Amino acid sequence: MTWLTWRQHRVQLYLAAALLAAFAVVIVISGRQITAQFHDAAATCAAGQGCRHLGGLFMGSHVVGFLVIATLGAPLLVGMFWGAPLLAAELDTGTIRFAWMQSVTRGRWLAIKVGWLMLAAAVWGGAISALVAWWYSPANNLAPEQFNPGRFDLAGIVPVAYALFAMALGITAGALLRRTLPAMAVTFAGFVAVRVAIVLWLRPHYTSAVTTTYNVIRGYTPPGSYWQLAQGVHGPGGKLVVVGDNEPVLGGIPLSQLPSSCARAGNTVPASCQQALAGFRGFITYQPADRYWAFQGIETGIFVLLAAILLTVTALVLLRRDV
């Protein structure tokens, strides 16, 4: 069975390996450039000649930066082009009957085929994640922001879970729809919908967020690469301060709500203005930086569980199906 799986999918594997190799070349070249630029800029900065450009260096070229962000869609490639046709093509063309009339049980046939392809998906997700993490490392050293959605989804162990989920979704869609193209469409829509829904509505609540209130004059920034969920200012009555577009502010409060002395505030805030500001409290709601790996673990668990449920459904449906 392993031989048959290899024989049926080796072209896809070669293709994926080639894509991965090309991506690795781009990432390594770009990554080395970024590191060199970083060292030059750091030396210039240390010599006291302008440190302003440090932050702008780390996306490399725009094309590579875009490519890195685009790896958010990498699981879709395996889900749509490996997962969806895996069973759909066999069911659609009837070759499943040829396979199932050999002296190998349906269960064994399915387990070995799916097992190898899930493994390939995990390797695919892991390799891309590792390359992206390496590429980001200079930026992470200077200004870690790994917890933000976008960055969180590109590194660590979650890309492996996304790839497993996409593959399982494709396989299940193929088994149920029995045709490759509709299965590919369902895989695409399903993957995007589940990922977006979890980022927007589930991930912020894996553990209850921390809210810290602070003096608006001093301000407050949580330590490390926290994930900010909300930030704002409450007025004297406890009401949320609303800031209009392009409105001039001081400490997050529109100048129109403050005494005129505040408008002249520079490095020192006049006493009358300080008195008015004392009535306002800033707040920030966030997930602290040290929860990063807990969140990676929970999210990985969710997607691996979803993949397991999908594959169980596939097995239950397929092993009982008349062909």
Place this chain on the structure above:
Amino acid sequence: MTAAVIQTRGLSKRYRRVSALSDCTITVPEARISALIGPNGAGKTTLLRLLAGLARPTAGEMAVLGGTPRQDPAFLAGIGFLAQEISLYKRFTAQTHIAIGAHLNHRWDAVSVRDRLRSLNIPLDRPAGSLSGGQRAQLALALTLAKRPRLLLLDEPVAALDPLARRNFLAQLAEAVAVGGLTVVLSSHLLADLERVADHLILLAASRVQLCGDIDAMLAEHQVLVGPRKPTTAIERTHTVVQAIRADRQTTLLIRGNAPVLDPAWESAEVGLEEMVLAYMSQESMGQDAAPANSHLTTVGEEK
């Protein structure tokens, strides 16, 4: 009597509200070539798929090669099934298909497939999708035979073959059965072909079994009577009238029953396979009311 390779009782298969096979009770003894005959949509394919374990019955029991069709390598190794729509991997060559079979079967006769294909001038190194319909059928057949199954279930295997290839194939089949250890059930519309090789018959019509048994015994039990136009009540008392054709001046009857017909007005003749089969098929097409009356007709010849 040799052991039955196939034995079913009340086997039924429904697809939602459509009945594909109902109350099918058949017995196929070992080392026979059984012809599965019936009009389109009679349930032939459904029966073969149930026997192969590719589909599961909604009711009834069956024993195939001594057990219920199941997901077990030993059972699967004993069954060779060839579907009507040839299902081969279009992009794979014959050579690759042979290799797949070798990896998926403990018992696999790759040499016989290659010899067979070479003798038929079918290229081993071209994708199956680029072969002609007949060549594909030959390849699929060769692959099915390479398992060396004990029971071969063939759904319209010769339909795509030219007359010469058909004759060769049937001859090889007969030879394999003669050597021993093989039982064959094959469905076909080509009665003349079947008559040459089959010694057992299963006749399905309207998803029910009309006849099942040894062909010679069955033919001996039927006779054609030709006589004047007159009531047939006397004959119906001793025989079952399968078909009656009443013309202006004469009546032709196909009757079943071993008792001799004594009335000299009737001229008796032996019946041929095709004649008998067609009589049962046309009886079915005449209407639903014929079906219940026939339910006792199953397993002719095997009863004694």
